Amino acid sequence: MEQPIDLSPSAANRVxxxxxxxxxxxxxxxxxxxxGCSGFQYRFDLxxxxxxxxxxxxxxxVKLVVDSVSLDLVRGSVVDFVESLGGASFQVTNPNAASGCGCGSSFSI
Structure with a gap:
């Protein structure tokens, strides 16, 4: 059975x-x-x-925990941890998002 959301190895290691x-x-x-600038925003916490x-x-x-209401908006997503010259952050690749903003932490459906 396919998981409703996934955590990348990089994100699991960082958590x-x-x-x-x-x-x-x-x-x-x-x-x-x-x-957020696009209507919804992601919040991460232990x-x-x-x-x-x-x-x-x-x-x-490592566990990824999502409440049932949020899951409706992020189903099918992958949570990753990305390091770049601009910094390091958790990012969500969300197939449900119609658009997002440059910061990568907000989206619209």
Missing amino acids: ATIAAKQGRDPALRLAVEGG AGEIEGDDIVVERDG
Whole structure:
């Protein structure tokens, strides 16, 4: 069965590194909120609690946690960690996004 969302090996490695430094479980929460320059924006945080309606996928011992409402907006996406001359960040490749902004953290449907 295909996962509803995926975490790249690079993102899993980065989450594991951050969580180890903070002494926390390696679990990244992705949420979608209203706002940003395109209508919706992504929010990343280490997941504290996993709620009953959360979707959890796992790669290399690292969990990606998404609430059921946000999942409707990011289904089929891949969460990656990208390092470039401009900096390093988590990025979402979202097949549902009709457009996005230059910062890569907001999108519209």
